[in-house]
Amino acid sequence: MTWSRIDPRYLVLLFLISFVLAGQLLLGFFQQWDSLFVSVGTSVTAELVLVRLLRGRWTPPLSALITGLGISLLLSSYLLWPYVLASLLAIIIKHAVRLRGKHVFNPNNVAMCMMLYFLPQYAVSTPKQWTNGYEVMAFILLLGAIAAYSAGRLDTVLAFILGFAWFALIRCYVFDEPLLYAFGPMLGASFQLFSFFMITDPQTTPPTRMARVVFAFCIAGLDAWLRIQEITNSTFYSAFLVALLIGLPYRVYKGRNRIRPVSIAEREESQ
Amino acid sequence: MTMRGMLRGMIGAAALIIILAGCSAKEQEQQAYGISFEDVTQAAGVTFEHEKDTFDPKVSNIYPWLGSTGAGVAIADYNGDGWMDVYFINSKRGAANALYKNNGDGTFEDVSEAAGVADVNTDGMSESVVWLDYNNSGYPSLFIGSWGKSRMFRNNGDGTFTEITDMAGVGYRGYVNKVIALDYDRDGLLDLYLGCYFRETDDLWNLASTKIMHSDFERARNGGRNVLYHNNGDGTFTDVAAQLGVDDTGWTLAAGSADLNGDGWPDIYNANDFGPDSLFLNQEGKGFKKVVQTRGVGDDTFKGMNVDFADVFHDGRLTNYVSNISKETYLLEGNQMWHEDDDGIYRDVAEEMGVKQAGFSWGARFLDVDNSGQMSLMVTNGFISASKKKDYWFDMGTLATTPGYIVEDANNWPAFKDKSMSGYEKKKLFLNDGQSFKDIAQNVGLTFTDDTRGVAAVDLWNRGTLDLVFAVQGGPARMYKSTNTTGNHWITLKLIGTPPSNREAVGAKVTITVNGVSTLIERDGGNSHGGQSDPRIHFGLKQATAVDRIRIEWPSGRVEERTNIPIDRIVTVVEGVEDPS
Numbered sequence: 001m002t003w004s005r006i007d008p009r010y011l012v013l014l015f016l017i018s019f020v021l022a023g024q025l026l027l028g029f030f031q032q033w034d035s036l037f038v039s040v041g042t043s044v045t046a047e048l049v050l051v052r053l054l055r056g057r058w059t060p061p062l063s064a065l066i067t068g069l070g071i072s073l074l075l076s077s078y079l080l081w082p083y084v085l086a087s088l089l090a091i092i093i094k095h096a097v098r099l100r101g102k103h104v105f106n107p108n109n110v111a112m113c114m115m116l117y118f119l120p121q122y123a124v125s126t127p128k129q130w131t132n133g134y135e136v137m138a139f140i141l142l143l144g145a146i147a148a149y150s151a152g153r154l155d156t157v158l159a160f161i162l163g164f165a166w167f168a169l170i171r172c173y174v175f176d177e178p179l180l181y182a183f184g185p186m187l188g189a190s191f192q193l194f195s196f197f198m199i200t201d202p203q204t205t206p207p208t209r210m211a212r213v214v215f216a217f218c219i220a221g222l223d224a225w226l227r228i229q230e231i232t233n234s235t236f237y238s239a240f241l242v243a244l245l246i247g248l249p250y251r252v253y254k255g256r257n258r259i260r261p262v263s264i265a266e267r268e269e270s271q
Numbered sequence: 272m273t274m275r276g277m278l279r280g281m282i283g284a285a286a287l288i289i290i291l292a293g294c295s296a297k298e299q300e301q302q303a304y305g306i307s308f309e310d311v312t313q314a315a316g317v318t319f320e321h322e323k324d325t326f327d328p329k330v331s332n333i334y335p336w337l338g339s340t341g342a343g344v345a346i347a348d349y350n351g352d353g354w355m356d357v358y359f360i361n362s363k364r365g366a367a368n369a370l371y372k373n374n375g376d377g378t379f380e381d382v383s384e385a386a387g388v389a390d391v392n393t394d395g396m397s398e399s400v401v402w403l404d405y406n407n408s409g410y411p412s413l414f415i416g417s418w419g420k421s422r423m424f425r426n427n428g429d430g431t432f433t434e435i436t437d438m439a440g441v442g443y444r445g446y447v448n449k450v451i452a453l454d455y456d457r458d459g460l461l462d463l464y465l466g467c468y469f470r471e472t473d474d475l476w477n478l479a480s481t482k483i484m485h486s487d488f489e490r491a492r493n494g495g496r497n498v499l500y501h502n503n504g505d506g507t508f509t510d511v512a513a514q515l516g517v518d519d520t521g522w523t524l525a526a527g528s529a530d531l532n533g534d535g536w537p538d539i540y541n542a543n544d545f546g547p548d549s550l551f552l553n554q555e556g557k558g559f560k561k562v563v564q565t566r567g568v569g570d571d572t573f574k575g576m577n578v579d580f581a582d583v584f585h586d587g588r589l590t591n592y593v594s595n596i597s598k599e600t601y602l603l604e605g606n607q608m609w610h611e612d613d614d615g616i617y618r619d620v621a622e623e624m625g626v627k628q629a630g631f632s633w634g635a636r637f638l639d640v641d642n643s644g645q646m647s648l649m650v651t652n653g654f655i656s657a658s659k660k661k662d663y664w665f666d667m668g669t670l671a672t673t674p675g676y677i678v679e680d681a682n683n684w685p686a687f688k689d690k691s692m693s694g695y696e697k698k699k700l701f702l703n704d705g706q707s708f709k710d711i712a713q714n715v716g717l718t719f720t721d722d723t724r725g726v727a728a729v730d731l732w733n734r735g736t737l738d739l740v741f742a743v744q745g746g747p748a749r750m751y752k753s754t755n756t757t758g759n760h761w762i763t764l765k766l767i768g769t770p771p772s773n774r775e776a777v778g779a780k781v782t783i784t785v786n787g788v789s790t791l792i793e794r795d796g797g798n799s800h801g802g803q804s805d806p807r808i809h810f811g812l813k814q815a816t817a818v819d820r821i822r823i824e825w826p827s828g829r830v831e832e833r834t835n836i837p838i839d840r841i842v843t844v845v846e847g848v849e850d851p852s
Contacts, residue, residue: 027489028489028570028571028572029489029567030572030604032566076603077603078603078604078605078622078627079622116600120599120600121599121603122604123601123603124599124600124601124602125552170690177685178682178683178684178685179683180673180677180680180683181669181670181673181677181683181684181685183677184669184670184672184673184677184683185669185672185676187673187674188672188673188674188675189674191672227665228366230662230665230666231665232600232601232668233600236362251337252831
């Protein structure tokens with residue numbers, strides 16, 4: 001069996017579960033098990049109910065499980081209801097905002113943007129370090145790379161990372177940021193979670209390699225501009241804005257169904 | 272309903288919640304709490320202004336950070352006239368500290384020059400201070416924890432002090448951010464515990480390397496080594512921290528001591544910045560055992576900056592209130608209120624008690640602010656108040672996503688310039704109504720927004736109500752006189768220990784029972800970051816006109832129970848003497 005024959009969502013799931021376990025057992029993440037359970041519980045329940053209501057059938061909520069895990073890792077709050085709200089938003093938006101049968105925005109990303117923008121007093125995206133646990137970081141990066149490769153989105157990840165590095169150089173030499181400060185986030189858990197999880201969704205990234213590279217580079221570029229403006233959570237906002245201002249018009253113009261057939265896994269996921 | 276419609280609905284609901292919260296706040300303003308505070312700093316003649324130092328130019332980019340601690344205030348009756356006096360410390364080399372003698376008539380007199388405790392910042396700068404009667408003379412002496420050389424001044428009993436630093440062997444050279452007094456071995460002699468921040472091997476004014484900062488934002492252990500000075504009883508002290516296992520290398524901003532497990536021996540809690548706090552349980556004076564509870568005490572990833580203790584739940588178990596940072600958009604970890612459950616597990620009850628969010632919190636102190644018999648909580652806050660338009664939080668947020676070895680080097684930090692960081696914050700006075708706490712600071716006159724580090728709760732004029740003195744970082748100190756119109760009764764106990772207790776009775780546990788409800792208060796040796804409060808035990812009785820009984824467990828182990836104690840007055844209780852005066 002090769003990686004490309006596995007439904008990439010299982011690998012994403014493995015990637016996120018590894019992240020959760022590392023955070024809970026080794027790194028002492030602020031989010032605890034209860035936030036994980038309410039996030040996953042909400043997203044899975046919402047998915048089951050919405051699919052049943054909209055399509056009249058029950059389907060395995062694998063994507064919702066991924067969404068819930070993602071929210072529990074990306075969001076940080078001392079209360080539980082923000083996890084519930086974010087998970088609910090992610091699932092509702094996934095089903096409500098669609099183009100040609102597919103969701104438009106990465107559900108996690110758009111939910112995070114809404115939470116961070118409208119409720120900053122209750123929800124933040126806690127910066128995460130690897131607490132110098134580089135072995136853990138290497139293991140999770142490897143899993144992330146395999147998952148991205150399996151989803152056919154490793155090019156997107158690499159383009160984003162290289163784009164971020166390029167713009168970090170510009171921020172350093174043009175905008176006078178300390179060199180390692182500019183590059184530093186690349187070695188942090190938040191950046192890596194974003195790179196391997198938030199921009200590798202086959203549903204919301206372009207189908208061709210060139211378009212994906214441009215898409216990822218645009219996210220990195222907009223992220224750099226937001227950083228220069230000192231706007232925090234820049235990666236989330238830039239991914240949302242690029243999806244809205246570039247990705248959406250591009251999909252409308254091209255018509256996704258004419259570009260390539262949809263795989264079984266993608267079809268299931270889009271539902 | 273369309274997606275857009277649902278979103279609008281949610282936003283509308285959020286707006287409704289905010290409006291309702293606003294209405295509730297307005298109603299709260301209209302309520303009378305029976306207490307208020309008035310700024311009497313000028314009228315009292317207190318003109319002290321805290322100053323900040325500069326350091327090696329190699330780290331000029333982070334000067335505002337390096338100069339963000341050190342304001343402190345300590346209370347004691349240094350001359351034995353019955354009025355509480357105030358000592359302020361300064362954090363600039365060459366700047367003077369100030370001892371204000373309380374004249375008892377509402378005014379204070381700066382006597383620091385004559386007393387010999389003004390020009391103490393000649394080989395470093397003051398960062399923490401504690402009064403302690405180390406030689407059981409009846410007159411408290413002064414220990415000043417410094418960045419540089421710490422210093423100690425013996426109270427001569429005649430209004431003057433003599434420096435005994437070198438003779439006593441307490442001239443620790445490092446970066447002390449908190450000093451407390453405790454009698455860890457219960458030999459009747461007060462010892463000193465120093466919580467240290469930067470590594471003692473670095474010289475911030477002449478750096479060999481700019482790698483001086485914390486190596487992690489959540490698990491840093493590369494701070495200065497804490498020091499425990501054992502009082503030898505002959506005027507000298509010996510550092511026994513490593514021997515007893517309390518040479519914590521966390522970035523300690525506050526150390527506190529109380530008998531947390533009720534075994535009669537004072538334990539130590541260190542609130543550490545950038546990583547786990549440390550709880551050390553005293554092993555009968557022979558050593559300390561570190562307690563680490565998974566995802567709880569000793570295993571947190573927070574930015575501890577204060578610790579103080581109180582019997583909030585009247586169950587005889589002291590809760591630890593630990594300050595931390597909260598800033599919307601960036602960090603919402605909040606403060607912790609640790610309370611031990613029946614299984615010995617410390618649970619954080621801050622959220623349910625309403626004391627979690629208090630901004631960039633520093634010194635916090637429990638006090639019975641309205642003589643209700645409930646321990647309320649004053650929390651100071653504010654980090655760097657500079658430009659109101661520019662903020663360093665974005666830079667800090669980025670650093671927090673960066674590996675520790677990058678953060679450790681100050682060269683990698685963007686320049687602060689004139690940026691603020693959690694500046695101009697409103698203070699919090701959390702009033703305890705017996706069920707939970709609510710912030711009433713803005714309603715009772717505590718409306719200033721200076722960057723405050725410490726607070727001392729003290730009955731400055733022996734009126735049976737607690738006033739507040741604030742240590743402001745880089746600004747004038749503030750003195751607030753309280754007015755209490757509740758009509759609640761009170762009692763204040765001045766404890767005097769006799770051998771083998773230490774004379775100040777530091778570590779004595781007083782249980783006051785009123786109308787069948789018992790409350791434990793421990794005489795502390797300067798707990799709370801940036802402040803040392805009134806050494807007397809102050810407690811409100813609400814409408815009760817008598818105390819059922821008072822049980823005192825002296826440091827010596829002697830237990831005494833008193834009844835028929837007069838109320839609404841200051842009562843002196845001497846260990847072993849039957850009738851209080």
